[in-house]
Amino acid sequence: MTSRPIVPFSEPPYLAGLPSPYYKPTHLAWQKACREFIEKHLLENALEWDTLETLPEHVFATFAKTGMLLPSLPAPLPVAWLKRLGIHELLGVVKVEDFDYIHTLIYSDEMARSGLAGPSGSLTTGMSFGVPPIIKYGNKQLQERYLPELLTGKKRTCIAITEPSAGSDVANISTTATKTPDGKYYIINGTKKWITNGIWSDYSSMAVRTGGSGPTGLSMVVVPLKGYPGVTMRRLKVGGQVSAGTTFIELDDVKVPVENLIGEEGMGMKYIMTNFNHERLTIAIGATRTSRVALAAAMEYILKREAFGKPLVDQPVVRHRLAKCGAMLESQWAWVEQFVYQMTQLPKETADIELGGLTAMVKAQSGIVLNECAQCAMLLFGGNGYTKSGQGELIERKCPPQTPLLTLCLGVIWALLTSYPRNIS
Incomplete structure (x- = not known):
C-alpha cells in the first residue's frame, strides 16, 4: 500500500489503501518487489522501445537470468523442474512452491503498467503460452529435451x-x-x-x-x-x-x-482449449490494467487542463463520463480478483473445466471495459490524444481510431466461439 496521494483510478483498491481479503503478506511483498524490478528493467523505457518496435536483447536476458519470466507460467509452477534447475525462489521474496494465482495476478498487473501490450508481450508470451503444453502434456523424454533451456530462457x-x-x-x-x-x-x-x-x-x-x-x-x-x-x-x-x-x-x-x-x-484440441484458460485470464488482467492506465491518464489530464475558464474536471459531463468508466473498471477488477481467488481454491484439473466458459467471458468483458476507457481517454485528451508525441503520446498509442472497437469485437467473437473446454471430447 501507499500513503502518498495517488491519481484516482491509477491503482487497484488494495494498493490504494483499502482492505482486501485476497492478499496475504507474501503477496504484498511480491507486489513491492515486482514493481521495483519491472519499473527498473522494463517500464522506464517501455514507450521508447515500443516506438522502436523491438526491445533490446539484454532485456529478455535480464528477465531470464533473474527468473522473472517464470511468473508468467500458470500456477502452480513446475516446482520439481525449477528446483532441479537451481531455482528455489523468485526475487528473494516468494518460494516457488508457494507461488499461486494471486502472485500471477500481481505479476501480470505490474507488467502491464506501461499501458502498452507490446513490451511485456515480447518477453512473456512464449513462456506463458508455449511452454505450458510441454509441462502439462509432454512425456518425460520431451520434457528432458526442451524444458531445461526453455525454463531458464536460454532458448525461446x-x-x-x-x-x-x-x-x-x-x-x-x-x-x-x-x-x-x-x-x-x-x-x-x-x-x-x-x-x-x-x-x-x-x-x-x-x-x-x-x-x-x-x-x-x-x-x-x-x-x-x-x-x-x-x-x-x-x-x-x-x-x-x-x-x-x-x-x-x-x-x-x-x-x-x-x-x-x-x-x-x-488430443490437440483439448490441449489447446485448456491452454486458452491461462491465456485468457492473463489477457484479462493485462487489459484491465491497461484500462486503468488510460482512465488514470485522463483523470490526471482533466485536473490540469482548462477550457471555458475552468478546469475540465469542473464540467459535470466530464465527471459523468469518468465515473461511468470508473464503475466499469472497478467492477471488472473485482471480477478478475474473484476469478483468480477461485483459481487458488480449485484443483487445476477442476478449474480447467468449471472455469473454462467464465474465463472466456472475463476476457471478453475486459475488452469491453478497455474500449470504454480508451475511448473516454481519447475524448478527454482531445487533439493531444491524437498526437504521437507529448502528453498524449501514450493515449494515441493505446487508442488509434480502430483499436477499441477491434479489441471489443475480437474479444467477444473469441469468447463465443471458444468458450467451453468441457464440450471437447
Whole structure:
C-alpha cells in the first residue's frame, strides 16, 4: 500500500489503501518487489522501445537470468523442474512452491503498467503460452529435451495455432503433419499467422492436423523454427503491440521427429482449449490494467487542463463520463480478483473445466471495459490524444481510431466461439 496521494483510478483498491481479503503478506511483498524490478528493467523505457518496435536483447536476458519470466507460467509452477534447475525462489521474496494465482495476478498487473501490450508481450508470451503444453502434456523424454533451456530462457518458444484461414475456428486448422513411411518423422506443411514472439523463437508448440477433419484430427508438436530447414519467417507490421514480434510462418516439408509429439495424437484440441484458460485470464488482467492506465491518464489530464475558464474536471459531463468508466473498471477488477481467488481454491484439473466458459467471458468483458476507457481517454485528451508525441503520446498509442472497437469485437467473437473446454471430447 501507499500513503502518498495517488491519481484516482491509477491503482487497484488494495494498493490504494483499502482492505482486501485476497492478499496475504507474501503477496504484498511480491507486489513491492515486482514493481521495483519491472519499473527498473522494463517500464522506464517501455514507450521508447515500443516506438522502436523491438526491445533490446539484454532485456529478455535480464528477465531470464533473474527468473522473472517464470511468473508468467500458470500456477502452480513446475516446482520439481525449477528446483532441479537451481531455482528455489523468485526475487528473494516468494518460494516457488508457494507461488499461486494471486502472485500471477500481481505479476501480470505490474507488467502491464506501461499501458502498452507490446513490451511485456515480447518477453512473456512464449513462456506463458508455449511452454505450458510441454509441462502439462509432454512425456518425460520431451520434457528432458526442451524444458531445461526453455525454463531458464536460454532458448525461446511460442504458441503457433492461428492460420490465415483459421483463428478462433481452431477445429479447422489445415497445417498438416504426415508421418514418413518408416513412422519416424512428421512432414509438416502449412502456414501460421499472427504468431506472437515467433520471429525470435527457437521452437514452437504448434497445432497441426495429424488426422481427419474436425477437432479429433488435431495434435500438438514441438516444431523448431529459427534457422530450421523448410521454415521461413517474416515479421508482420500490426496496429498494436508491434514490439511483441508478430510473425508469419511458412512450413515447407519441415521434417520433425515423431518424438516431438506433445501428449497423444488427436488430443490437440483439448490441449489447446485448456491452454486458452491461462491465456485468457492473463489477457484479462493485462487489459484491465491497461484500462486503468488510460482512465488514470485522463483523470490526471482533466485536473490540469482548462477550457471555458475552468478546469475540465469542473464540467459535470466530464465527471459523468469518468465515473461511468470508473464503475466499469472497478467492477471488472473485482471480477478478475474473484476469478483468480477461485483459481487458488480449485484443483487445476477442476478449474480447467468449471472455469473454462467464465474465463472466456472475463476476457471478453475486459475488452469491453478497455474500449470504454480508451475511448473516454481519447475524448478527454482531445487533439493531444491524437498526437504521437507529448502528453498524449501514450493515449494515441493505446487508442488509434480502430483499436477499441477491434479489441471489443475480437474479444467477444473469441469468447463465443471458444468458450467451453468441457464440450471437447
